[in-house]
Amino acid sequence: xxxxxxxxxxxxxxxxxxxxxxxxxxxxxxxxxxxxxxxxxxxxxxxxxxxxxxxxxxxxxxxxxxxxxxxxxxxxxxxxxxxxxxxxxxxxxxxxxxxxxxxxxxxxxxxxxxxxxxxxxxxxxxxxxxxxxxxxxxxxxxxxxxxxxxxxxxxxxxxxxxxxxxxxxxxxxxxxxxxxxxxxxxxxxxxxxxxxxxxxxxxxxxxxxxxxxxxxxxxxxxxxxxxxxxxxxxxxxxxxxxxxxxxxxxxxxxxxxxxxxxxxxxxxxxxxxxxxxxxxxxxxxxxxxxxxxxxxxxxxxxxxxxxxxxxxxxxxxxxxxxxxxxxxxxxxxxxxxxxxxxxxxxxxxxxxxxxxxxxxxxxxxxxxxxxxxxxxxxxxxxxxxxxxxxxxxxxxxxxxxxxxxxxxxxxxxxxxxxxxxxxxxxxxxxxxxxxxxxxxxxxxxxxxxxxxxxxxxxxxxxxxxxxxxxxxxxxxxxxxxxxxxxxxxxxxxxx
Amino acid sequence: xxxxxxxxxxxxxxxxxxxxxxxxxxxxxxxxxxxxxxxxxxxxxxxxxxxxxxxxxxxxxxxxxxxxxxxxxxxxxxxxxxxxxxxxxxxxxxxxxxxxxxxxxxxxxxxxxxxxxxxxxxxxxxxxxxxxxxxxxxxxxxxxxxxxxxxxxxxxxxxxxxxxxxxxxxxxxxxxxxxxxxxxxxxxxxxxxxxxxxxxxxxxxxxxxxxxxxxxxxxxxxxxxxxxxxxxxxxxxxxxxxxxxxxxxxxxxxxxxxxxxxxxxxxxxxxxxxxxxxxxxxxxxxxxxxxxxxxxxxxxxxxxxxxxxxxxxxxxxxxxxxxxxxxxxxxxxxxxxxxxxxxxxxxxxxxxxxxxxxxxxxxxxxxxxxxxxxxxxxxxxxxxxxxxxxxxxxxxxxxxxxxxxxxxxxxxxxxxxxxxxxxxxxxxxxxxxxxxxxxxxxxxxxxxxxxxxxxxxxxxxxxxxxxxxxxxxxxxxxxxxxxxxxxxxxxxxxx
Numbered sequence: 010x011x012x013x014x015x016x017x018x019x020x021x022x023x024x025x026x027x028x029x030x031x032x033x034x035x036x037x038x039x040x041x042x043x044x045x046x047x048x049x050x051x052x053x054x055x056x057x058x059x060x061x062x063x064x065x066x067x068x069x070x071x072x073x074x075x076x077x078x079x080x081x082x083x084x085x086x087x088x089x090x091x092x093x094x095x096x097x098x099x100x101x102x103x104x105x106x107x108x109x110x111x112x113x114x115x116x117x118x119x120x121x122x123x124x125x126x127x128x129x130x131x132x133x134x135x136x137x138x139x140x141x142x143x144x145x146x147x148x149x150x151x152x153x154x155x156x157x158x159x160x161x162x163x164x165x166x167x168x169x170x171x172x173x174x175x176x177x178x179x180x181x182x183x184x185x186x187x188x189x190x191x192x193x194x195x196x197x198x199x200x201x202x203x204x205x206x207x208x209x210x211x212x213x214x215x216x217x218x219x220x221x222x223x224x225x226x227x228x229x230x231x232x233x234x235x236x237x238x239x240x241x242x243x244x245x246x247x248x249x250x251x252x253x254x255x256x257x258x259x260x261x262x263x264x265x266x267x268x269x270x271x272x273x274x275x276x277x278x279x280x281x282x283x284x285x286x287x288x289x290x291x292x293x294x295x296x297x298x299x300x301x302x303x304x305x306x307x308x309x310x311x312x313x314x315x316x317x318x319x320x321x322x323x324x325x326x327x328x329x330x331x332x333x334x335x336x337x338x339x340x341x342x343x344x345x346x347x348x349x350x351x352x353x354x355x356x357x358x359x360x361x362x363x364x365x366x367x368x369x370x371x372x373x374x375x376x377x378x379x380x381x382x383x384x385x386x387x388x389x390x391x392x393x394x395x396x397x398x399x400x401x402x403x404x405x406x407x408x409x410x411x412x413x414x415x416x417x418x419x420x421x422x423x424x425x426x427x428x429x430x431x432x433x434x435x436x437x438x439x440x441x442x443x444x445x446x447x448x449x450x451x452x453x454x455x456x457x458x459x460x461x462x463x464x465x466x467x468x469x470x471x472x473x474x475x476x477x478x479x480x481x482x483x484x485x486x487x488x489x490x491x492x493x494x495x496x497x498x499x500x501x502x503x504x
Numbered sequence: 505x506x507x508x509x510x511x512x513x514x515x516x517x518x519x520x521x522x523x524x525x526x527x528x529x530x531x532x533x534x535x536x537x538x539x540x541x542x543x544x545x546x547x548x549x550x551x552x553x554x555x556x557x558x559x560x561x562x563x564x565x566x567x568x569x570x571x572x573x574x575x576x577x578x579x580x581x582x583x584x585x586x587x588x589x590x591x592x593x594x595x596x597x598x599x600x601x602x603x604x605x606x607x608x609x610x611x612x613x614x615x616x617x618x619x620x621x622x623x624x625x626x627x628x629x630x631x632x633x634x635x636x637x638x639x640x641x642x643x644x645x646x647x648x649x650x651x652x653x654x655x656x657x658x659x660x661x662x663x664x665x666x667x668x669x670x671x672x673x674x675x676x677x678x679x680x681x682x683x684x685x686x687x688x689x690x691x692x693x694x695x696x697x698x699x700x701x702x703x704x705x706x707x708x709x710x711x712x713x714x715x716x717x718x719x720x721x722x723x724x725x726x727x728x729x730x731x732x733x734x735x736x737x738x739x740x741x742x743x744x745x746x747x748x749x750x751x752x753x754x755x756x757x758x759x760x761x762x763x764x765x766x767x768x769x770x771x772x773x774x775x776x777x778x779x780x781x782x783x784x785x786x787x788x789x790x791x792x793x794x795x796x797x798x799x800x801x802x803x804x805x806x807x808x809x810x811x812x813x814x815x816x817x818x819x820x821x822x823x824x825x826x827x828x829x830x831x832x833x834x835x836x837x838x839x840x841x842x843x844x845x846x847x848x849x850x851x852x853x854x855x856x857x858x859x860x861x862x863x864x865x866x867x868x869x870x871x872x873x874x875x876x877x878x879x880x881x882x883x884x885x886x887x888x889x890x891x892x893x894x895x896x897x898x899x900x901x902x903x904x905x906x907x908x909x910x911x912x913x914x915x916x917x918x919x920x921x922x923x924x925x926x927x928x929x930x931x932x933x934x935x936x937x938x939x940x941x942x943x944x945x946x947x948x949x950x951x952x953x954x955x956x957x958x959x960x961x962x963x964x965x966x967x968x969x970x971x972x973x974x975x976x977x978x979x980x981x982x983x984x985x986x987x988x989x990x991x992x993x994x995x996x997x998x999x
Contacts, residue, residue, distance in 0.1 A: 123756070123861055146758070168700055179700055181708070182677070195948035203857040204889045205663055205674055205712070207928045207937070207944055208972065209953050213676070213708030217700070234758035261618070263641070263729035305804050362698040366618055394699045433702045442702070449702055453690035457960070458704050464955030477703060 019105070023062045026085055026107065030065050033075035038113070040064040049090065049108050053155075054098040054441055056355070056411065061088065061102030068113045070226040073190045077224065080107055081192055086473050089220035091131065091163025094155040096358055097439030099167060099219045099475055109224060111162045117141050118227065124202060125232045126185060131162025131225045135169075138230060147232035150177035153435075154343045161228050168217030170435035172268045172342060173299070175393035177233065179435065181216040186229035189215060189222075192466050202229065214461060219437050220472040222465040236301035239267060240311050241338050244318045245292035245325040249273055249376075249388075252294030253368035255321035256392040259298060260365060262317050264310060268299035269393030270342050273372075276387040276400070277341065280348040286341030287334075289325055296323075296392065297338060345389045345400065353385075353402035357414045361425030362434035365395045374424050375399055382417040384410070396434030397425070423448070438476040446476075447483035455480060514600070518557045521580055521602065525560050528570035533608065535559040544585065544603050548650075549593040549936055551850070551906065556583065556597030563608045565721040568685045572719065575602055576687055581968050584715035586626065586658025589650040591853055592934030594662060594714045594970055604719060606657045612636050613722065619697060620727045621680060626657025626720045630664075633725060642727035645672035648930075649838045656723050663712030665930035667763045667837060668794070670888035672728065674930065676711040681724035684710060684717075687961050697724065709956065714932050715967040717960040731796035734762060735806050736833050739813045740787035740820040744768055744871075744883075747789030748863035750816035751887040754793060755860060757812050759805060763794035764888030765837050768867075771882040771895070772836065775843040781836030782829075784820055791818075791887065792833060840884045840895065848880075848897035852909045856920030857929035860890045869919050870894055877912040879905070891929030892920070918943070933971040941971075942978035950975060 027041035040046055041063045050058040062085075067073045080087045086106035093100055102108050115132035122145035127138050135156040139148040152171035153159055159169070165187065170179045177183070186200040200212030215222055246252035252271055259269060272280075272295045277288040288295055296318065300310035315326055329335035341348075349356040363371050372388065379386050390397040399421055403414040422432045422445050432438070432445040446455070458477045462469075478486070522536035535541055536558045545553040557580075562568045575582045581601035588595055597603050610627035617640035622633050630651040634643040647666035648654055654664070660682065665674045672678070681695040695707030710717055741747035747766055754764060767775075767790045772783040783790055791813065795805035810821055824830035836843075844851040858866050867883065874881050885892040894916055898909040917927045917940050927933070927940040941950070953972045957964075973981070 123752075124859060168705075170700065174699065181700075181705065191948070191952070193948075195951075197946065197949045197952055199949075201926055202859060202924070203926050203929060204669065204891065205665065205676075205857070205926075205929055207926055207933050207941060208949070209713055209956055210663075210676065210708045210711065211952060211956065213705045214956075216705065218704055257618075260620075303804065306801055309798065309800055362700070364619060364697060396699070429697070431696055431698050431700075431702055434698060434700055438702050446702060451692065453686070453688075454692045454694075454703070456690075457686070457692055457706060460959030461704055461706065461709070461956055464959045465952070 022105070026079070026083055027063050029079045029083060030063060030076060030107070033079060034065060034067060034072055038066040038068060038072070040066070049093070049102055049110070052093040052095040052098060052100040054096055054101065054439065056405070057098050057101055057440060059102050059104055061108040062105055064108045064110060066110045066113050070188070070190065070196065073109070073224050073226055074194050074196065076107070076109055077190060077192055078194050080470060081468065084468070084470070086470050088472050089166065089224055091160040091166065092134070092158050094159040095163060095167055095439065096360070096436040097433070097441040099437050099439035099472070101440055103473070111160065114226060120145065120232070122147060126202060126229050127232055128227060128229050129161055130227055131165070132160050135159050135161060135164055142232045143235070146235050148235050149183065149230050150233050151180050151183050154346060161230065162225050165216050165225050165228060166218065166220050167437040168435065170391065170396070172270055172339065172391065175269055175391065176265050176267045181213055183231045184212065184216060184228055185231055187212055187215060187225050188227040189225050191223045192468065192471055196226070217437070219439065219476040221462055221476055222471065238304050238307045239299060239301035239335060240307050241268070241297055241299040241329045241335050242311060242314055242318065243288070243327045243338050244296040244298065244323040245289040246294040246296065246322065247292070247324050249294045249372050250369040251322045252296055253372060253392070255296060255318055255323065256368060257365055258317050258321045259314055260393065262313065264314055264317070266298045266314065266393060267301040268297060270297045271295070271390055271392040272342060272345070273388040275385060276345055276389045279352050279387050280341040280345055283348040283351055284340045284344050286337050288341055292324065297342060342389060345387065349387060349400045349402060354404040354406065355411070357401040357403065357418050359397065359399045359401065359418050359421050360433045360436040361422050361430055362394070362396045363425050363428050363430035367428040367430070368392065368395065371397065371424055371428060375421060378417055378420050382413045384413055384417055386417070391434070394434070395430065419445070440475055443476065443478045444482070444486045446478050447486045452480055452483070455483065517600070521574070521578055522558050524574045524578060525558060525571060525602070528574060529560060529562060529567055533561040533563060533567070535561070544588070544597055544605070547585070547588040547590040547593060547595040549591055549596065549934065551900070552593050552596055552935060554597050554599055556603040557600055559603045559605060561605045561608050565683070565685065565691065568604070568719050568721055569689050569691065571602070571604055572685060572687055573689050575965060576963065579963070579965070581965050583967050584661065584719055586655040586661065587629070587653050589654040590658060590662055590934065591855070591931040592928070592936040594932050594934035594967070596935055598968070606655065609721060615640065615727070617642060621697065621724050622727055623722060623724050624656055625722055626660070627655050630654050630656060630659055637727045638730070641730050643730050644678065644725050645728050646675050646678050649841060656725065657720050660711050660720050660723060661713065661715050662932040663930065665886065665891070667765055667834065667886065670764055670886065671760050671762045676708055678726045679707065679711060679723055680726055682707055682710060682720050683722035684720050686718045687963065687965055691721070712932070714934065714971040716957055716971055717966065733799050733802045734794055734796035734830060735802050736763070736792050736794040736824045736830050737806060737809055737813065738784070738822045738833050739791040739793065739818040740784040741789040741791065741817065742787070742819050744789045744867050745864040746817045747791055748867060748887070750791060750813055750818065751863060752860055753812050753816045754809055755888065757808065759809055761793045761809065761888060762796040763792060765792045766790070766885055766887040767837060767840070768883040770880060771840055771884045774847050774882050775836040775840055778843040778846055779835045779839050781832050783836055787819065792837060837884060840882065844882060844895045844897060849899040849901065850906070852896040852898065852913050854892065854894045854896065854913050854916050855928045855931040856917050856925055857889070857891045858920050858923050858925035862923040862925070863887065863890065866892065866919055866923060870916060873912055873915050877908045879908055879912055881912070886929070889929070890925065914940070935970055938971065938973045939977070939981045941973050942981045947975055947978070950978065
């Protein structure tokens, strides 16, 4: 628990901010007692916890603007929050700050089957959009594993992907327009329904900005026709490198699968007892390759992929024969994170991206690190786009295990950058990877980020100290790096 | 000719700037005599002309940085220029400014068939990328009609599209990474080879920024596999409204054609004598619908599209039977602009975008305007994405015809905005549509654009007075609009 909660000055500040918010919001929309703010103390990066000073839950756009007005006037930092499923601590509260939750902005405004769009408020769950569009044969394509719970506002903040993003793209490719309230209190519209919009593409800069530029109050998303058929191949490989090379062969054959995912044996054995997906537990690696489209297209693509996979050394191939079976094959992949939580007291999910050609090399490197750090790592990943999600399994109650897990994770990210990749594919930077940003970007590039941040938020009140490290922080981090000789973990307070 | 050229102060300034540039560039890379700068006096929007003070043609990235350093030190505005094929005056020079041409940065750095990328300098022609990738069975998808001449740097500046962008996207969807020299002299890298990159998406904001944020020195583009087969349907319609509704029916059937283009009779009769495309000249409207993919996919999609088109009232349907015939069908559409120049002394090409459902309504409105203004208009358009290119035919030597053409064009854009569309689909704002931006955007939105512009270019030296109108300008324009009751044309100096 933060020592600040016992500070009388802090308690006075909390009362002042809560009172100012209660003047513009209904009383049930302002939470300021510790037992009420405690549920907001972390997001999916649960190793780091900090209850916020106050939580505001505005019910409409004008209330969002009013909350920001209060925060600007009182100089209180604002941390926006969707469903809190984020994995990089982007929604982690600030002790002296307000959490602005979009939970009550949860209305589906309209579904337009002709224009193939849906207009929704930010608190609408990702899956709820597809459910609302289903009667028209349409759906919203990006499907993060958390799609039952996560909201479109959070997806916009993190530029979320999913297992189908190789073919259908990330959030940025599937959002047409956003209404945004700026910290100055202006309501602006970014993007539009046309393929291109005049002016600077501020919509793209907003998507993935981790709550640092403004609060989204309405989003227009693209809907796509639900394919007539989808089938998935489950291919087994006797070793991970052969599986990784098979991924390359599928892509090199000119196929763009609807999904192309890989799991290693640690992962498949971890999830199978939990979801009974029917995985081949003897395989060192399993590849899931999906085709979608018309029946003819799918049969053709499945046949081509199966031929490539066999040729690449698959030891067994199974093709889903029903929609139920297809969903079961996917359920294991989609439930890898909860399954990790089931077999291990704690896990640390990484999110590096690498060039596809380095897949086998990086997997071999991770296997060596398992030995080095004495910890197991379950590898699940969006193989088609080179986005790795190693899950480092550890027990925070064992002395030194958290520190070893963090060092292991930092080593993985350093390896990703070393082979020409990046420190995050879709989970964002948040607090977790802010120091790794110093490795990824040059000072002039970080300066450009900050200049754009200042253009939207000159007082630096929106989600401060997340996503983009200051040059000062990088300078300190640089010294740390020189001293230790390895990429250190984020040096964060933990509560 | 600008009166400024006779001004001794101006001539001294020209000599000073040229001398400073000659100190950092080889002498043949600096043009300052009027006979040498004259070829740079306009881009494709040739009604507006202004020779620049000096033209700089840097040969490498360090020379680009040196040119910007000179301009920043001497406080000279810089207008970047690609091939000069732009249609909205984005590369129109400023009398007291330098034109920075990227023509000599024309090297294809590498083609990586495995990663499916090409790294090229900005002066490389659009089509040259596809030619370099062809031996690997790959190509660069965006195909502006000017692709023989236009360069990737200009495509990045304007976020260019093409007849295949319905399926393959605009430049922003096909560029992965850009190296940029800022006006401060920093070289920064935007984007990366991964599907997502950490940090703010400054690459997207840079693409389509019309040279206002920096000078691109290297671009990494996505390459896509050349489809095994492509075929195009040419469908005839007895009236334009039936053709427009057929477009809607194709989309509603869940088909995403590789191209979906429409031409009215004025256009087809205009281009046929020029290119002998084999168009049905009795049809009021012609629709070109392309399918690409494997042979099975293409046969299936062509059959489905043909059935929908027949059902929607097509009076005749022809399907290309060879690659040669397919290219001939497209040649008419791609040569509409030169054909207009052949039959009319002048033409004014518009670039509005509208929701697809309003296609028939807007075409009917344009037909009424032809009567109102006493001018012919040839309509060619990217029907699938609602992007219209009405070509207003006029003769600038006839009294009043230019003014009527401009008023006609402004009326078309006002109609586009009125039905929920935008004032530009892919040609950019430049100088041509800068006043229409005041109609499209609210003051807070324009302020956000300017804040981002200032973040990159605090001295406002990069392509000033293009693309984004000042609030002051909009205020003046607003008064004009109230007075006249119609959307007036851009009020620009002409030379």
